[in-house]
Amino acid sequence: TVLNINEFSLTQLAHQTLQTVKEKAIQRGVQLSMDLQVIPGRDRFRADPKRLKQILLNLLTNAIKFTPETGKVILRIWIEGNTAVFQVEDTGIGIPEHQQHLLFQKFQQLDTSYRREYEGIGLGLALTKQLVELHRGGIEVESTVGVGSIFTVWLPCQTVTSTT
Numbered sequence: 001t002v003l004n005i006n007e008f009s010l011t012q013l014a015h016q017t018l019q020t021v022k023e024k025a026i027q028r029g030v031q032l033s034m035d036l037q038v039i040p041g042r043d044r045f046r047a048d049p050k051r052l053k054q055i056l057l058n059l060l061t062n063a064i065k066f067t068p069e070t071g072k073v074i075l076r077i078w079i080e081g082n083t084a085v086f087q088v089e090d091t092g093i094g095i096p097e098h099q100q101h102l103l104f105q106k107f108q109q110l111d112t113s114y115r116r117e118y119e120g121i122g123l124g125l126a127l128t129k130q131l132v133e134l135h136r137g138g139i140e141v142e143s144t145v146g147v148g149s150i151f152t153v154w155l156p157c158q159t160v161t162s163t164t
Contacts (some may be wrong), residue, residue, distance in 0.1 A: 001147075003047070014075060015034075030067045037077065038079055046158045049129045053153075063089075063092060067148070071093075090150075132153055138153070
């Protein structure tokens with residue numbers, strides 16, 4: 001996979017991404033919100049916007065899928081120095097600590113009861129981690145069973161390299 005680095009608005013990307021998952025959240029009865037902590041007009045960032053949107057979609061879709069009706073999913077975005085930070089927090093079912101190391105491995109679903117209740121083949125988070133690492137970034141999860149999860153992604157601003 002090759003990154004197509006462009007400059008874009010984090011605010012615009014965040015709004016487009018939330019719009020994409022809004023209907024799914026409504027269908028599941030999940031409250032979807034955004035906490036955008038960037039200054040309008042000063043939210044320009046360089047990365048692969050298509051891949052970044054895919055990262056956010058994977059995280060938001062999972063959060064919505066594993067959050068019960070009347071639960072909440074929040075997308076937070078802020079800048080720390082030269083790094084954009086994206087956080088998806090949910091009030092979902094949570095992930096047992098002893099299974100968290102499996103989250104980013106291909107074709108892993110946590111256990112058979114989850115597989116029956118929640119569709120999926122176990123590629124979303126593995127792909128997400130791969131795309132984050134392609135940007136030289138990092139991803140981590142904090143989770144408590146019955147309380148919810150917080151996925152945090154750090155992406156450094158990418159430099160545009162000349163091919164001439």
